[in-house]
Amino acid sequence: MTAYSHRYLSSYKRIPVDAKLQWRRISLASRCRCCRAPTTETREHLFLYGEVAAQVWGAIEVWFPNLPRWNVANTDLEKRIKFWHRWLCRTDKPHASSIIPCLVLWTIRSERNGQIHRGALFTAEIVLNQVTQHLQRLTTAGKLGKKQWKGCTIPETISTSAWREKARKQIKLISWVPPDANWIKLNIDGQWSEAGSGARGILRDKDANLLRCFKTNISATSPLDGELQAISLGLDMAGERGQRIWLEVGRLETVDLLGAKNHGAANLRHRISEVRNKLKSIRCKISYIQKEGNKVAKCLALQGSRETSCIYFDQHTAPALIKAMMRMDQLGLPNVLLYRSERD
Numbered sequence: 001m002t003a004y005s006h007r008y009l010s011s012y013k014r015i016p017v018d019a020k021l022q023w024r025r026i027s028l029a030s031r032c033r034c035c036r037a038p039t040t041e042t043r044e045h046l047f048l049y050g051e052v053a054a055q056v057w058g059a060i061e062v063w064f065p066n067l068p069r070w071n072v073a074n075t076d077l078e079k080r081i082k083f084w085h086r087w088l089c090r091t092d093k094p095h096a097s098s099i100i101p102c103l104v105l106w107t108i109r110s111e112r113n114g115q116i117h118r119g120a121l122f123t124a125e126i127v128l129n130q131v132t133q134h135l136q137r138l139t140t141a142g143k144l145g146k147k148q149w150k151g152c153t154i155p156e157t158i159s160t161s162a163w164r165e166k167a168r169k170q171i172k173l174i175s176w177v178p179p180d181a182n183w184i185k186l187n188i189d190g191q192w193s194e195a196g197s198g199a200r201g202i203l204r205d206k207d208a209n210l211l212r213c214f215k216t217n218i219s220a221t222s223p224l225d226g227e228l229q230a231i232s233l234g235l236d237m238a239g240e241r242g243q244r245i246w247l248e249v250g251r252l253e254t255v256d257l258l259g260a261k262n263h264g265a266a267n268l269r270h271r272i273s274e275v276r277n278k279l280k281s282i283r284c285k286i287s288y289i290q291k292e293g294n295k296v297a298k299c300l301a302l303q304g305s306r307e308t309s310c311i312y313f314d315q316h317t318a319p320a321l322i323k324a325m326m327r328m329d330q331l332g333l334p335n336v337l338l339y340r341s342e343r344d
């Protein structure tokens with residue numbers, strides 16, 4: 001693109017404006033097409049200081065905040081082109097600034113010819129519109145990306161919504177945090193599926209020692225129902241152990257619902273009331289943890305049978321895998337969450 005811009009900027013001398021035709025002794029009464037009071041059409045007039053050109057350049061200069069002010073009294077087109085070139089075409093790689101002056105010259109010329117040959121209107125708005133449409137196509141096609149617009153103020157008329165930055169993989173470390181002294185922590189996992197639902201809960205103290213955990217199959221109507229049932233069972237299990245319980249759940253929706261004043265969806269009102277009544281008698285705080293941080297509770301689902309009755313474990317009877325995973329939490333080893341995020 002830069003090479004093309006070089007060639008185009010240097011070929012402007014051969015453009016057959018009226019003055020050039022007169023110079024070639026072609027008899028012609030020159031009347032420019034760009035001014036309300038037409039005057040002789042020279043290259044400088046057409047491309048630089050005629051009404052259309054002056055308005056177009058005035059509008060476009062705003063796109064280049066780093067471009068020094070041009071002395072308008074200087075009407076030498078060659079100097080002006082060198083000036084643009086010196087300030088705007090500084091990068092080797094294609095850049096919007098190296099394309100735009102070239103695109104403006106080309107559009108002025110083609111719109112001026114359209115006026116002569118097709119009687120089309122030749123105004124600054126039309127030229128600017130053509131230039132931005134062309135830039136829009138290049139931007140949408142990804143030829144002009146963020147890098148190519150760097151340092152320029154992108155005009156509002158150009159939409160950059162087509163820039164789809166490739167999402168990149170991010171890693172987040174999620175650790176299970178033990179409760180304060182005098183508190184116990186209850187991690188809950190309620191799972192729901194067409195095939196069958198389950199509820200799990202695990203109760204640990206400030207040193208991440210297992211106090212008790214449970215797992216059971218349940219009959220639930222939704223993931224939220226499953227989690228509410230798991231909380232209810234977990235609070236029953238924790239009941240006799242302490243009055244300060246940090247309840248950690250795997251659904252933000254549950255945290256919001258239990259903190260809200262309303263009763264929630266009609267079909268779950270009895271569940272919500274049941275859990276709220278149990279929470280009334282204790283001091284409780286509720287938080288959300290991503291599933292990667294709640295792995296022990298999730299892992300309980302893999303243990304044991306399809307029995308419908310509730311199975312309890314303590315630190316002696318807990319399966320080896322559960323013990324190993326709790327040990328990781330005890331050591332403060334984080335779990336890894338991989339996710340994709342947009343670039344800044």
Ligand SMILES: [Zn+2]
Pocket residue numbers: 032033034035038039045050051
């Ligand atoms: Zn004019």
